[in-house]
Amino acid sequence: AALCVLLAAGCGQQESGMELSVCVGGSYSTLDPIYAEDIPSQTVLVHLYENLMRVVADQAGNSNVVNGMAKSVETEKNADGTVTCRFQLRSAKWSDGEKVTAEDFVYAWQRLADPDSHSPYAALLSVVCGYQEARLAKDMSLLQVSAPSDTMFEVTLTGNYDWFLREVCTSPATLPLRQDVVQRLKEAGSADGEAASWWQDALVTNGPYVAEELAEGSYLRLAASESYGTSQSSPADLVFQFASTAEEGQALYDEKLVDAVWPLSEERLT
DSSP: OHHHHHHHHTSSOOOTTOEEEEEOSSOOSOOOGGGOOSHHHHHHHHHHOOOSEEEEEOTTSOEEEEESSEEEEEEEEOTTSOEEEEEEEOOOBOTTSOBOOHHHHHHHHHHHHOGGGOOTTGGGGTTBTTHHHHHHHTOGGGSSEEEEETTEEEEEESSOOTTIIIIITTOGGGOOOOHHHHHHHHHHHHHTTSOOOGGGTOOOOOSSEEEEEEETTTEEEEEEOTTOOSOOOSOSEEEEEOOSSHHHHHHHHHTTSOSEESSOOHHHHO
């Protein structure tokens, strides 16, 4: 579903007032990348953030992995059988104007692997050297991810895995995060005596869209990000409408309130 919306969002040139409205099921449960398990949450996240790699479709409709935040990727096989991947990052900014750096990926991946995070996706990084040691010692510096420079993100893997770029480097769980933003908003939530859902207050994102308007449980409006550092063919506004059942989603489509709907109702499937 996330890929389908991405493809739809790339159908036309970006124009002022152009809007795409879609329904991908019920409302999202979280916008914290390491906990997003449902389709609505993951779909919203891949429009707000950009990972190292991204999935696009060719003219035949096949999905392919291409560069996202990574401008290039180089791999080197080491003498001990491990493989080092070096991602040269393109120039990009967060939605608050700060520069996206390799440290943002280091923080996000360490946070994902940390057993105290209790992320259901931590095992995605089990092929990264030092993963088991880092979790046992609860010392994330043992995880072999690093930032030799602001524009170089380096990962050492236990071997050669041809699915690493597709499965790990495009996953919502490995999206970059700003450590200062997450910690500041978590602390603010704790000070208020509330659950520390940092993403509910002020999202700072690096993707093609920014969150603009939210009607709790009803819809979420995204606007094209002025900080996104590359050209895009997409609607100026992207609206996610939420429906608790497939039948409700179909009703939104029939009433022309959305341009696309997923999942389809049982009646449509048959």
